[in-house]
Amino acid sequence: MANAFGVPTWVDLSTTDLKAATEFYTDLFGWEAEVSPEPEAGGYTTFRLDGSAVAGAGPIEGGEGQPSLWTTYVEVHDAEQTAQQVAEAGGNVLLEPFDVHGHGKMAVFLDQAGAMFAVWQPGTSGGGQVFRVPGTLAWNELTTRDVDGSKEFYGGVFGWDAHDLPFGSVTYTEWQVAGRSIAGMMPMEGDEWPADLPPHWMVYFHVADTDAAAQRVRELGGTVCVPPTDIPPGRFAVCEDPQGGVFAVIRVVAERLAG
Incomplete structure (x- = not known):
């Protein structure tokens, strides 16, 4: 992805059962799994599609009771500078920037409302x-x-512009960089959002057929939390893998893909 700085370009899964999660996602999306050879990587797995990296997964680090979850990474020029900006903007640094075996630097943060996200300095x-x-x-x-x-x-923190759009009874926000929409924001308004559900970043994956993907999730032991639903960008469903990792799938309408 050209001009990727300030843009979410990577996602990975922290899971309670890496072997089972790998089997689930490779079947669901047709990914190949490449396990990192470094012993200190703890079996970190890069998922590839026709040889190209698309996502990652690793075991949960941080003690018992941590849930499986997908993390969004924003690509940055300088992870240390970003950590300083996060703190200045009212966020919290969960993991200070550190080197990942020479592949790059990462850091993990909470935004001002408590939603977790990460950054990657290539x-x-x-x-x-x-x-x-x-x-x-x-x-x-x-x-x-x-x-x-x-x-x-x-x-x-990232210089994102907020472009608001009507979305049913709420206002949806598209985050933009240089006029290009690179992510979104949904307000947690209404009864469909449980009071104990914390703010979070949701990850969406492209699929050719949302209904077929949702059915395959069920067949593989996962759960469909929001059934296939049509929205302006396409047809989506929210799913949960057998270990509790929540993600979404979407068949994007052709004109959006061409944009």
């Missing part, structure tokens, strides 16, 4: 290598109860 490895086809990252979406605070936070 070394020998960048983010995803292919997009806009089934089995690749389609969209990253912040769901939050603090829309105004998030606009200020992400605008300050």
